[in-house]
Amino acid sequence: MTLFYALIALGSLALIFGLILGFAAVRFRVESNPIVDQIDTILPQTQCGQCGYPGCRPYAEAIANGDEINKCPPGGEATVKKLADLMGVEAKPLAGGEQADPVKTVAYIREDECIGCTKCIQACPVDAIVGATRQMHTVLIDECTGCDLCVEPCPVDCIDMLPVKETKQTWKWQLNAIPVTQVD
Amino acid sequence: MEKLIDQIKQGKVWSIPGGVHPPGQKLQSTTQAIARLPLPDKLVVSLKQHIGANGKLIVEKGQQVLKGQALTKPSGNWSVPVHAPTSGLISDICPMPSAHPSALPELSVIIEPDGEDNWCELNPVTDAKALSHDELVDIIHQSGIAGMGGAGFPTYVKADTRKAIEFLIVNAVECEPYITADDMLMREHADGIIAGIELMQQLLSPQLTIIGIEDNKPDAIAAMKLAAQHNDSIIVQTVPTVYPSGGEKQLIKLLTGKEVPSGSIPADIGMLVQNVGTLFAVNQAVHEGKPLIERVVTVTGNTIHKQGNVWALLGTEIKHLLDCQGFSPVPQQRVVMGGPMMGFTLPTVRIGVVKATNCILAPDHQELAEPGDEKACIRCSACADACPASLLPQQLQWFAKSKEYDKLNEHNLFDCIECGACAYVCPSEIPLVQYYRVAKAEIKEQQAEQIKAERAKERFEARKERLEREQEERQNRHKRKPAAKSDGEKQKVADALARVKAKSDDKDSKSAVAAAIARAKAKKQGAEIEPDNSEVAKERAARKEQARKYKEQKALEQGEEGVDKDDKKSAVAAAIARAKAKKAAQATEENASAETDAAPKDDKKAAVAAAIARAKAKKAAQAVENQTEAEEDSAPVDDKKAAVAAAIARAKAKKVAQAAENQTEAEEDSAPVDDKKAAVAAAIARAKAKKAAQAAENQTEAEEDSAPVDDKKAAVAAAIARAKAKKAAKEQAQSDDSSQQTNDSSAEADAQPQADAPESNEDKKKTAVAAAIARAKAKKAAKEQAQSDDSSEQINDSNDEADAKPQSDAPESSEDKKKAAVAAAIARAKAKKAAKEQAQSDESSEQLDDSSDTDDSKPQVDEPESSEDKKKAAVARAIARAKAKKLQQEGNDKS
Amino acid sequence: MKLTMASSPHNHSHKSLSRLMMTVIAACIPGLIAQVFFFGSAVLIQLVLALITVSACEAAVLMLRKRKVWPTLSDGSAWLTGVLLALSIPPLAPWWIIVIGCMFAIVIVKQLYGGLGFNLFNPAMAAYVLLLVSFPVQMTSWLPVSDLLASPISFSQQLSVIFNGFTSAGFSVDQLRVAIDGTTMATPLDTVKTDVAHHLTVAESMSKPLFNDWFGLGWGWVNLGFLIGGLYLLKAKIINWHIPVSFLASLAVCSGIGYIAAPGTEPGVVFHLFSGATMLGAFFIATDPVSASTTNRGRLIYGALIGLLVYLIRTFGGYPDAVAFSVLLLNMAVPLIDYYTKPRTYGHGVK
Numbered sequence A: 001m002t003l004f005y006a007l008i009a010l011g012s013l014a015l016i017f018g019l020i021l022g023f024a025a026v027r028f029r030v031e032s033n034p035i036v037d038q039i040d041t042i043l044p045q046t047q048c049g050q051c052g053y054p055g056c057r058p059y060a061e062a063i064a065n066g067d068e069i070n071k072c073p074p075g076g077e078a079t080v081k082k083l084a085d086l087m088g089v090e091a092k093p094l095a096g097g098e099q100a101d102p103v104k105t106v107a108y109i110r111e112d113e114c115i116g117c118t119k120c121i122q123a124c125p126v127d128a129i130v131g132a133t134r135q136m137h138t139v140l141i142d143e144c145t146g147c148d149l150c151v152e153p154c155p156v157d158c159i160d161m162l163p164v165k166e167t168k169q170t171w172k173w174q175l176n177a178i179p180v181t182q183v184d
Numbered sequence B: 001m002e003k004l005i006d007q008i009k010q011g012k013v014w015s016i017p018g019g020v021h022p023p024g025q026k027l028q029s030t031t032q033a034i035a036r037l038p039l040p041d042k043l044v045v046s047l048k049q050h051i052g053a054n055g056k057l058i059v060e061k062g063q064q065v066l067k068g069q070a071l072t073k074p075s076g077n078w079s080v081p082v083h084a085p086t087s088g089l090i091s092d093i094c095p096m097p098s099a100h101p102s103a104l105p106e107l108s109v110i111i112e113p114d115g116e117d118n119w120c121e122l123n124p125v126t127d128a129k130a131l132s133h134d135e136l137v138d139i140i141h142q143s144g145i146a147g148m149g150g151a152g153f154p155t156y157v158k159a160d161t162r163k164a165i166e167f168l169i170v171n172a173v174e175c176e177p178y179i180t181a182d183d184m185l186m187r188e189h190a191d192g193i194i195a196g197i198e199l200m201q202q203l204l205s206p207q208l209t210i211i212g213i214e215d216n217k218p219d220a221i222a223a224m225k226l227a228a229q230h231n232d233s234i235i236v237q238t239v240p241t242v243y244p245s246g247g248e249k250q251l252i253k254l255l256t257g258k259e260v261p262s263g264s265i266p267a268d269i270g271m272l273v274q275n276v277g278t279l280f281a282v283n284q285a286v287h288e289g290k291p292l293i294e295r296v297v298t299v300t301g302n303t304i305h306k307q308g309n310v311w312a313l314l315g316t317e318i319k320h321l322l323d324c325q326g327f328s329p330v331p332q333q334r335v336v337m338g339g340p341m342m343g344f345t346l347p348t349v350r351i352g353v354v355k356a357t358n359c360i361l362a363p364d365h366q367e368l369a370e371p372g373d374e375k376a377c378i379r380c381s382a383c384a385d386a387c388p389a390s391l392l393p394q395q396l397q398w399f400a401k402s403k404e405y406d407k408l409n410e411h412n413l414f415d416c417i418e419c420g421a422c423a424y425v426c427p428s429e430i431p432l433v434q435y436y437r438v439a440k441a442e443i444k445e446q447q448a449e450q451i452k453a454e455r456a457k458e459r460f461e462a463r464k465e466r467l468e469r470e471q472e473e474r475q476n477r478h479k480r481k482p483a484a485k486s487d488g489e490k491q492k493v494a495d496a497l498a499r500v501k502a503k504s505d506d507k508d509s510k511s512a513v514a515a516a517i518a519r520a521k522a523k524k525q526g527a528e529i530e531p532d533n534s535e536v537a538k539e540r541a542a543r544k545e546q547a548r549k550y551k552e553q554k555a556l557e558q559g560e561e562g563v564d565k566d567d568k569k570s571a572v573a574a575a576i577a578r579a580k581a582k583k584a585a586q587a588t589e590e591n592a593s594a595e596t597d598a599a600p601k602d603d604k605k606a607a608v609a610a611a612i613a614r615a616k617a618k619k620a621a622q623a624v625e626n627q628t629e630a631e632e633d634s635a636p637v638d639d640k641k642a643a644v645a646a647a648i649a650r651a652k653a654k655k656v657a658q659a660a661e662n663q664t665e666a667e668e669d670s671a672p673v674d675d676k677k678a679a680v681a682a683a684i685a686r687a688k689a690k691k692a693a694q695a696a697e698n699q700t701e702a703e704e705d706s707a708p709v710d711d712k713k714a715a716v717a718a719a720i721a722r723a724k725a726k727k728a729a730k731e732q733a734q735s736d737d738s739s740q741q742t743n744d745s746s747a748e749a750d751a752q753p754q755a756d757a758p759e760s761n762e763d764k765k766k767t768a769v770a771a772a773i774a775r776a777k778a779k780k781a782a783k784e785q786a787q788s789d790d791s792s793e794q795i796n797d798s799n800d801e802a803d804a805k806p807q808s809d810a811p812e813s814s815e816d817k818k819k820a821a822v823a824a825a826i827a828r829a830k831a832k833k834a835a836k837e838q839a840q841s842d843e844s845s846e847q848l849d850d851s852s853d854t855d856d857s858k859p860q861v862d863e864p865e866s867s868e869d870k871k872k873a874a875v876a877r878a879i880a881r882a883k884a885k886k887l888q889q890e891g892n893d894k895s
Numbered sequence C: 001m002k003l004t005m006a007s008s009p010h011n012h013s014h015k016s017l018s019r020l021m022m023t024v025i026a027a028c029i030p031g032l033i034a035q036v037f038f039f040g041s042a043v044l045i046q047l048v049l050a051l052i053t054v055s056a057c058e059a060a061v062l063m064l065r066k067r068k069v070w071p072t073l074s075d076g077s078a079w080l081t082g083v084l085l086a087l088s089i090p091p092l093a094p095w096w097i098i099v100i101g102c103m104f105a106i107v108i109v110k111q112l113y114g115g116l117g118f119n120l121f122n123p124a125m126a127a128y129v130l131l132l133v134s135f136p137v138q139m140t141s142w143l144p145v146s147d148l149l150a151s152p153i154s155f156s157q158q159l160s161v162i163f164n165g166f167t168s169a170g171f172s173v174d175q176l177r178v179a180i181d182g183t184t185m186a187t188p189l190d191t192v193k194t195d196v197a198h199h200l201t202v203a204e205s206m207s208k209p210l211f212n213d214w215f216g217l218g219w220g221w222v223n224l225g226f227l228i229g230g231l232y233l234l235k236a237k238i239i240n241w242h243i244p245v246s247f248l249a250s251l252a253v254c255s256g257i258g259y260i261a262a263p264g265t266e267p268g269v270v271f272h273l274f275s276g277a278t279m280l281g282a283f284f285i286a287t288d289p290v291s292a293s294t295t296n297r298g299r300l301i302y303g304a305l306i307g308l309l310v311y312l313i314r315t316f317g318g319y320p321d322a323v324a325f326s327v328l329l330l331n332m333a334v335p336l337i338d339y340y341t342k343p344r345t346y347g348h349g350v351k
Helices: A002-027 A035-042 A056-064 A076-087 A119-123 B002-009 B133-142 B155-159 B181-204 B218-227 B248-256 B276-288 B318-325 B382-386 B393-401 B405-410 B421-425 B432-506 B508-529 B534-561 B567-590 B603-629 B639-673 B675-699 B711-734 B740-759 B764-787 B793-813 B817-841 B848-865 B870-894 C017-027 C029-039 C042-064 C069-073 C077-088 C095-111 C123-134 C136-140 C155-164 C188-197 C202-206 C219-235 C242-261 C269-273 C278-285 C296-316 C323-340
Strands: A105-109 A159-163 B043-046 B088-097 B105-113 B167-172 B208-214 B234-239 B271-275 B294-300 B308-313 B359-361
Touching: A035 A056, A035 A076, A056 B432, B002 B208, B002 B234, B002 B248, B043 B088, B133 B155, B133 B181, B133 B276, B155 B181, B155 B271, B155 B276, B167 B181, B167 B248, B167 B276, B181 B208, B181 B218, B181 B271, B181 B276, B181 B294, B208 B218, B208 B248, B218 B234, B234 B248, B248 B271, B271 B276, B276 B294, B294 B318, B308 B318, B318 B359, B382 B393, B382 B421, B393 B405, B393 B432, B405 B432, B421 B432, C017 C029, C017 C077, C017 C219, C017 C278, C029 C042, C029 C077, C029 C219, C042 C069, C042 C077, C042 C095, C042 C155, C077 C095, C077 C123, C077 C278, C095 C123, C123 C136, C123 C323, C188 C202, C219 C278, C242 C269, C242 C278, C242 C296, C269 C278, C269 C296, C278 C296, C278 C323, C296 C323
Parallel strands: B167 B208, B167 B271, B208 B234, B294 B359
Antiparallel strands: A105 A159, B043 B105, B088 B105, B294 B308
């Protein structure tokens, strides 16, 4: 009999707390940033498609659904590490290896050679190339994400991926990299 | 407020946390008066000696300038001009290592002094009180004055502040060891400085002006007190000697007890700090009319024999300063610009003095020992005790090493003034400041990247949306097409018709003349092409290159300054600039007056618009030409036909234009990529052009046949070509016997670029491109050919010429050795066959079939050209060349 | 001659790490002299043993870690650890006590955490606590002041005790500790604590020959020696005043309150300040920069809490002295203290 009472007491307690918890979960739901958005902010947004998905957002969704986190070459190891932290999984080496530290590049159209085919314009995921049919095209350097997607379609190979030039603003105090001269 | 002023007037000085007491080392450079140096052989005047955008260059290489003459004029945000420090010749304008820790090159004007030292006309102001605020600010601006204490902030910006200024603080602290430039200036020119202060007072009307001087400069204090005697509102305040009391924010705290909130500027709390040197320069600019062309520089350190202060012209190479004062370098010599605490070492002594250069320090290893090895941090927090900003340097150091940028921000890294006090006291000799600088640079980069990623995302999404929308629209259109056709299409045709009519109507009289001129020009051009105009071309190329480089750099600089925050604009501007440069070049070539079109305004559209505008202008110009010739015929009989005819006419005109344009472009193109290469390429191009001309004459018939590589493709291509030819023929019938001349010239023009373009290009990519262009052209030419049904032999000939070139080039860039070999073999076989055919078709050259044959030769050579593999291409090219030669000979024999 | 690039600042205060460490070691000398004077030269033997052990351990680990040995060893931090440990253990403790202690301090507490600057705990104190917990008998076998010994022991006998456990005459340490009156001697702190536990008053306890008027014989002088060394360190600006002052002030206040509250069972302020390892702890151990708080306000809190803990453990805890425990406990709290005592950066928190 005592056992019976105990069971009832515990059972009803469990029920009450369950109800309270359930209510709280509904009533005080925290609109947390969905995981996809969090992943998306970590990805470099080059929209290069090297991960096999058409853009960063789709890849973010794929990661959220359990895809590998090491498919983003432009992001490099740093991105993989951040993703690993976020997803709570082991950081893996970048798929395809090698290029651990990607050099930042931007597309540059050798405008004299451009035949104005607009193929690169169609390829650019961020509309960073301007131009019209049969007219010279040019790259908006500041919008270019360096994704390489315009290089392939160019029929005359007039697009170069040039490393971003160092300026005084982007110089990182590599004093030892400065070539020194003789005193006189 | 009143209380505060009273306290200050009573001589109260507040204190700053931290600080260090490095040995002063100032006595050795104060024994002598400020010296005048002999004129240097060369002055390197950097265009950017301040924070802000470059001024606009208003002199050019080879120009003679007078002392004080402006070399740049202000343009855009915070740009400050620079002036010629002495009279002489501008021997060059080029990027030179800059007075910046990175020593990255900066565009500089190099002046060879003529020794005369002739001033330009000066406009001293006798009564400055009569000047308005704006006039005074303008004088300061035009005189190129920027902060001379080290930062180089444009003084006119400060002088023109819209905020109410309560305290004008004059920074005469000079807390860095060794430096005595301000000290000596105060001793010798206290009156001038006070006059400068009074000008500032006139501009800002502060309640009180406080001159802060460290107590280790008794002479300067006495001189300033004496000079300021007559003005009650100027107080000379002595502050204890502690480094870094001369930091702007530290000085404000010392003299007023107030702190500048993080992220604000002193003007936000009613303070304004000016360096004494700057104020002296203001006085010089206003009362004597002299722009800022010289400053006091302390040249000191144990390796200098005559340590002291000198008046150095801006742009004087450091080497000159050192040599004049006697310099005996030691191994591993450090030459520091600035003081021992915050100065930076120079990688070369061929750097010019800039407005902010207050000291050149060349120490030996006894006085300033080389930094020892970095040891482990023991968290002794001696650094924290020394930090004038109350930061926790050792914590920052841990975070910087582990790249925890969030933590760094949390610990206020960006409030660090990089004074070096922490590294000075660190027993483990950790280069703390270096860590912070690197971390700061990294953080800034990350932030920039974050912003960029954000924008990329936005753009990507916008694009996606747009594409979807377009897709949808297209689908909708498909559905509604039948209905739309009836009114929409008709309307369009009618519109086109109307346009054509309008054009031909009102341009009648003018267009005839224009056409005549244009024709004449075209002929002339054609004639010009024959003689060796490579000299001109080279010059043009060089000019274009220079203009482009300069513009690019400028655009870049504007971008980098962060002054011109609008990235898009600058990118587009650069593109426009480039496009314009090109346009300008072309304009002269073509004499197409119609081109000087409305200057594009809209950001994005601008680049596009410019390009479109150009194209339209061309079209218009030539359409007119064509129209006049084909006028009677094009008189619209049938709506549709007329439209078609117009289109054809336009297309032709364009082709002509392009041909001419391309001709010039092809020559120039090789230039901009690489200077050296360009020069070489030009030379080679010239040589080749000659050869090509000769070859072209020889080749004529034989070569066109060497082309067909792939049977199947050829067949298909032939079929297509034939189909096209038929179409063309029909069209042609409509556009009557549209003059041979037009066709002639167009064909000729087309032929030219083909000859030139590929040869002026050295590397494979370029050849590929050239080939592509050539191909495109050739196709067009061929089509034209087809259209002119009664095409004479001449036309065919010239067309042959046109075709001959790309064929010889085409296989060169071929992808695959094997293919090339096969192709070559086939080509050889074909060539033989062709030769035979040729013999037969010699007479029947008028037939359309022939011209369609020539058409066929084009697509066949196409596929191997989209090459990638350089090596292979090179081999293939060699083979092909050999083949081509053979063919030539064969051709010669045959003909 | 080639130019050289360097990062600013280009000059330096010439305070070096090794000079800093050597100064601290030098400042131990007055205390050391006092110890030798009152407790015999066995301290010196321990010192030599300690120095040899720490040097060997440090060098071995550095070699294993493939670092340069001499530059790191010569910074003196390992030696300082050895000296402090040697000064903390009973002079006649067997040789393996100091050897184990030094090995633990250098290998485990210091190097395994990443070497100098990365150790969470003060190596000397961590080793001391390890020894105290593991070998309580040996670690509490302090001889009384030599005057009180039944038979004064010579240097060679001390050597023999340290290495063999017995004097040449066959006395063990325990036997040596028997005083003239036949009772086993302990440290003053120990004695008071035991006596109070046995319901004696402090006054009664202090009437024993172990004590003079104010504090334990000899111990007061040793503490005085360390105080002098500490004052020198303050003057030389090797250490900041915050930690020692707040430590001593806190201990003084606590013991003062205790004394007022229960004069019978509380020995009073002076006794606390000049007993055990108070001065050594205040100036040489709590101030170890690596494991102490790094902000000035943090240091005040850190020192004060150590003082409080020392008093609490001495009074209510199971061990007679408490400096090592208190320091270690506060070492753990340092990140927290530092976090909440960040100084106000210039320009922050103003309108």
